[in-house]
Amino acid sequence: MAYETIIVEVEDHVATIKLNRPDALNALNSHLLRELGTALAEADRNDKVRCIILTGSAKAFAAGADIKEMSEKSYVDMFLSDFFGGEGRAITSTRKPVIAAVAGYALGGGCELAMMCDFIIAADTAKFGQPEINLGVIAGLGGTQRLTRFIGKSKAMDMNLTGRFMDAEEAERSGLVSRVVPAKKLMEEARAAADKIAEKSIPSTMAAKEAVNRAYETTLSEGLLFERRLFHALFATEDQKEGMAAFMEKRTAQFRDR
Ligand code: HXC
Numbered sequence: 001m002a003y004e005t006i007i008v009e010v011e012d013h014v015a016t017i018k019l020n021r022p023d024a025l026n027a028l029n030s031h032l033l034r035e036l037g038t039a040l041a042e043a044d045r046n047d048k049v050r051c052i053i054l055t056g057s058a059k060a061f062a063a064g065a066d067i068k069e070m071s072e073k074s075y076v077d078m079f080l081s082d083f084f085g086g087e088g089r090a091i092t093s094t095r096k097p098v099i100a101a102v103a104g105y106a107l108g109g110g111c112e113l114a115m116m117c118d119f120i121i122a123a124d125t126a127k128f129g130q131p132e133i134n135l136g137v138i139a140g141l142g143g144t145q146r147l148t149r150f151i152g153k154s155k156a157m158d159m160n161l162t163g164r165f166m167d168a169e170e171a172e173r174s175g176l177v178s179r180v181v182p183a184k185k186l187m188e189e190a191r192a193a194a195d196k197i198a199e200k201s202i203p204s205t206m207a208a209k210e211a212v213n214r215a216y217e218t219t220l221s222e223g224l225l226f227e228r229r230l231f232h233a234l235f236a237t238e239d240q241k242e243g244m245a246a247f248m249e250k251r252t253a254q255f256r257d258r
Contacts, residue, residue: 001042005032008039013050013198014191015043018057025063026056028109030087037090044094050198050205052094053190054117055101056110058125058183064108067135084109088141092116095206097197101190102126103183107165112141115150118209120176121190122168123183128176131163149216150176201239201255207231 001008007018017039019026026032036054043049056062065084073083091113100117107129114120114128130143138144139160148156151174159166168180181189197205207230214226234240238258246253 001038003035003039005029006035006039008043010043010046010049012195013048014053014194015039015046015049015051016053016055016187016191017043018055019062020057022057024066024068025060025105026110027063027066027068028084028113029066029069030084033084033087033091037087040091040094040098044096049096050200050202051194052096052098053101053187053194054098054113055103055187055190056106057104058123059104060110061100061102061104061106061126062110062113063105064110064131065140084141088112088116095209096202097194097205097209099190099194099197101186102128102177103186105129105165108132108139108143109141112139112143112146115142115146115176118212119178120171121186121193122171122177122180123186124168124180125183126168126171126177126180127165128159128171129163129165130160131165133161133163146216147176150174199255201237201243201253202257203237203239204234207234 005021007020009016017036019032021027021032040052043052098117100114100120102114102120103123103125105127106114108131111128111130130139130147132139132143144156144160147159155174158164168177171177172180211227211230214223239255242255243253
């Protein structure tokens, strides 16, 4: 499918989606977020795709929601359209693993979009922030909620109240990103991680994703039960038999996603 604000490439088992509004530092407008939701749903449906990478440019993953699009909107406009609520749910409903490969600015909705992915690999040039406070508003896509769960109350308050940016090193130290790599190696490292994930059995990668995400939605005992039931359920797969047989026979498992 042809897109105007994103570029999608599927190579081997990995779909790479690149945000592509260079003149606006990849600011997220309705059109881009709808295209992104469609591309993610398409990648989810494509049997060839086993992992997805979401990235931006060297200067910006995304500098936030498009301020020009939002500036004239009223409360009723925002409320009736549930501004970016539906688009956000479309993104987080992706069932295959999604890696955010972030270089440059990931601000406001850009930081929130990165946090909607399953984990973030940051270039050493990455800068994260929730500067909405400077615009007379607050974060609206998870910047007060997901960020607080990721980095804790003190740092999340600091980011949301002062609007300051966090560099890649602090982001890794704070648990926002899983690793920091040299900017030049960002896509290579993201691709290597995606290739690793693509080697696994899809039922188990989807189950792992569901189980980790459940940790943010429920109590520990309910989460542990959910995890245990998924763990038990995977014994109904052929890939569990294959994975364990391969280990005992000292060979590489040949998963069939069954
Ligand atoms: C629209 C944006 C934009 C944005 C940058 N641009 N960010 N347009 N919305 N969020 C545009 C600029 O207007 C400019 O276009 C071009 O991109 C280059 O930006 P510059 O400002 O000239 O670049 P630079 O001086 O390098 O500064 C980079 C920057 C700055 C620090 C990232 O652009 C910035 O502060 N941007 C806004 C960041 C922000 O406040 N994000 C939160 C948005 S609110 P022209 O045409 O002038 O050349 C949000 C809410 C989410 O995200 C909740 C949704 C539900």
